Amino acid sequence: MTADLLLFLVLAVVAVASAVAMLVSRNAVYAAIFLILNFSTIAIFYLLLAAPFIAMAQITVYAGAIMVLFLFVIMLLGGQTHHTRSFIPWQAPLAILLGVALAVEVIYVLITGSSGLPALTGTQATSVAPGFGGPQAIGEVLFNQYLLPFEVTSILLLVAMIGAIVLTQKEKEREREQIRQTMDQTIPEIHAPVETPEPEVPEKV
């Protein structure tokens, strides 16, 4: 067993264990932290697979930005999940059955079809050019071959940003609308010309 294979197996055990722990943990904060551990091990897999840029993007975007956003929302809404009875009682056994079916399918495909997959042998490990997967190589491909998708991505991020702001701003807008309506109802009463009754002048006889 080579050192590479040993490292892969240890990291794979950590990744699968953290994913299972995320699945079964009752507290959402613990689940988020297990997911961060899982993302970190996957980043190490990326480093092993000659993708340093993607590994760093994984750490900063996934383990950093996205999971911090998740933790923010969990803290905002409360992390404890209270157990209510599910409306569909047969859902859990059916889900496990379907998961096992998917696993069997994947194992079957991997066993029967993996002969067509290219094997990462020792000669191929050295055949990758130095700098493969680094920022320079990624940038060259990204800005030459994939320029249009890159620009479309910026529009997608803009739309997502506006969407998130609009969705969370809704309540405030409703409150403001209520305030405006009450102002409209009260202000005319204030500014309406007050009709003071004429002081009754006693008629001169």
Add this chain to the structure above:
Amino acid sequence: MVPVSYYVGLSAILFILGALGVLLRRNAILIFMSVELMLNAANLAFVAFARAYGTLNGQIFVFFVITVAAAEAAVGLALIVAIFHSKQSNDVDEINKIKG
């Protein structure tokens, strides 16, 4: 080097765990986290194949998947916050009406 089929197998296991999370958990935030786990499993397969074939296209696709995941997380969590404010619950079984 580790054969690429090992990486694909690990990616499949992580994907199945994510799918089980989506099917089994009732909390909307945990369902979102399981979706992120599935996206990561797919990314791992992409990078493994990019390494196996010696081309960068798979890594570029992972870059785009990470971007889309960030956008999806932002909008999805905003939706969860908005639903929580109107329903006082994160349970997907209780979110059964389209009318807010």
